[in-house]
Amino acid sequence: MDLIPWNPLREWERIRTPLDRFFADPAFGTAMTFGSAVNAFPVEVVEQGGDVVVRCELAGIDPEDVEVRVTDQGVTIRGQRRAEEVERQGGTFRSERFYGSFSRTVSFPVPVDSDQARATFRHGLLEIRAPKRNPDAGRDGRRLNIETPH
Numbered sequence: 001m002d003l004i005p006w007n008p009l010r011e012w013e014r015i016r017t018p019l020d021r022f023f024a025d026p027a028f029g030t031a032m033t034f035g036s037a038v039n040a041f042p043v044e045v046v047e048q049g050g051d052v053v054v055r056c057e058l059a060g061i062d063p064e065d066v067e068v069r070v071t072d073q074g075v076t077i078r079g080q081r082r083a084e085e086v087e088r089q090g091g092t093f094r095s096e097r098f099y100g101s102f103s104r105t106v107s108f109p110v111p112v113d114s115d116q117a118r119a120t121f122r123h124g125l126l127e128i129r130a131p132k133r134n135p136d137a138g139r140d141g142r143r144l145n146i147e148t149p150h
Contacts, residue, residue: 041077043106051129052108059124068128068144070117074107075128119144 044055054075058066066079083099112130119128128144 041102041104043104045106045109047109047132051131052110052112054106054108054128056104056126056128057124058121058126061124063121063126063146063148066121066126066146068119068126068146070112070114070128070130070144072108072111072114072133074105075117075130076103076105077126077128078103117144119146121146121148 042057044053046053046055056077058079061079061081065082066077069076069078078101080101081099108130111133113133114130117128117130119126121127126146
């Protein structure tokens with residue numbers, strides 16, 4: 001009998017599939033795998049009166065580096081966090097921030113009127129607000145311009 005050396009990457013692959021299935025569960029309300037959860041950002045989806053509101057924490061990200069696409073069924077937020085060019089004199093001791101591209105799709109709990117949707121970005125909080133609509137009114141989709149109130 002030959003011994004096979006232990007490989008930690010093989011162990012990671014063994015547990016990754018069940019974790020992907022867990023995070024893809026509809027109870028989460030989003031299409032998200034465990035690998036993407038590492039770079040995911042917090043999202044809140046609420047109904048306020050006649051609107052569906054999605055809020056995302058994107059602290060430290062320039063609104064120019066964020067793209068929001070909305071349909072009657074959901075919203076996709078894509079962007080990029082750029083690494084800061086900082087002169088370091090002693091090195092980095094710890095960094096839990098992520099840099100690079102990110103993307104997340106969030107389903108709305110009810111159909112919305114994507115033509116009336118608006119996105120605002122203030123103090124690191126992206127808010128997408130869309131009025132609820134009649135589910136028989138059809139589907140559409142478009143890219144939202146992000147407003148930055150001063």
